[in-house]
Amino acid sequence: MQTGTKGTYAKNRAIKVRVSNLTKYYGDLLVLDNINFDIYKGELLCIVGPTGCGKTTFLNCLSRFIPITTGSIDVDGQPADPRLHNIAFVFQEVSAIPWLTVEDNIRFGLRVKRLPHEEIERRTERMLEIVGLTRYRAYYPQQLSASMEQRVVIARNFAINPDLLLMDEPYGQLDVKLRYYLEDELMRIWRELGSTVAFITHNIEEAVYLAERILILSPKPATIKEEVIVALPHPRQYDDPEFVKVRDYVTESIKWW
Ligand SMILES: Nc1ncnc2c1ncn2[C@@H]1O[C@H](COP(=O)(O)OP(=O)(O)O)[C@@H](O)[C@H]1O
Ligand SMILES: [Mg+2]
Structure with a gap:
């Protein structure tokens, strides 16, 4: 498979966001279970996981819209703070x-x-x-x-x-043609501006099309099940056998929790 190793990928990259031991309960309901990962500066990261696993909750924690139960989220080495950091949001609707x-x-x-x-x-x-x-x-x-x-x-x-652009299934409601078009737009602007983007989706194909790296979340309570480096060059082709391999791999990984 055309996926690189984490070591090579992460080498010499500055850390933009560090999520440490992040846990979130709504009352008695455990939604995020001790999540740890970094987002690198300038990276286009996709986060995939089944509906209801806690993706939106996770993004809301990152933006400080809702309080986290335990753990920490740092941006550029300091606790994430809307007054300090430029965090932009694109919601589901x-x-x-x-x-x-x-x-x-x-x-x-x-x-x-x-x-x-x-x-x-x-x-x-x-x-x-x-x-x-x-x-x-x-x-x-x-x-x-x-x-x-x-x-x-x-x-x-x-x-x-934005220091960080968080997108929560922004194209989920759109027809396929428009979605493809906007994915390309996003790629183009991301490259031009060098922003750091975390893009949440339950659409595996979309993640493999966009991402440099994919985090796969487990069903609720969400933990990070696996991460996949997508080393395919852009623009990617949906019918490229290498693309299909990565897509099938991520699909299997989500299925066999
Ligand atoms: N404000 C809330 N209070 C209580 N439970 C919530 C709240 N928001 C979400 N949940 C629950 O947390 C779980 C994860 O929801 P969510 O983060 O929206 O998942 P996703 O975005 O992956 O579909 C679901 O079981 C949902 O019902
Ligand atoms: Mg959601």
Whole structure:
């Protein structure tokens, strides 16, 4: 199989996020069971696992939307802190802010961060260009196609130069053609900006298409079952025998818990 070893992969890479002994209970319900792993700087990491295993919970812990029970999450060597770190979020139900134009959607997060006016304008122009929406800057989301709206959301999130972009099954509800298109967009922007991305999905094919590395979670309570380095070059082909091998391997790994 075209998968590298962890040692080679991790060599000389800076650690962006370190998750140590992370455990999460909702009342008596154990959802995350002593999770340990690192996310490397500039990495595109996919996290896969069955529905209900705790993927969204995990992301919410990472962003500090919900308290963790025990353990720690450090970003750049310091406890994850929304006031300190730029962590951007793309939720399961993706939408642009309906009452703001395309450009104001992109400006939104920059204004929240109180960046200087010129910097806001500079970044907004750049993101409009990167996602190809300069001509549509004055449109409202309801005037756009679904794929254009998704691009607005991507632009809004990348605009803040996130230390970490967390995406929770962002394309789960979309038809296959649109999903393929947006996966390619994500790859392109990720490369151009060098961001660190953690992408959650229950779609194994999507993970193998995107990821440099895949973390496989067990059913609830989630532990890290295995990690797979996907050493295939981009752009990847779904029908490439090597692609199929990795996909089947991950599928089996999830099945045989
Ligand atoms: N706020 C909550 N209170 C209690 N239980 C919850 C809460 N959120 C999620 N759960 C439970 O935790 C488990 C994991 O949920 P979730 O993280 O949404 O899984 P996934 O995103 O992998 O589908 C599920 O059993 C779910 O019912
Ligand atoms: Mg979820």
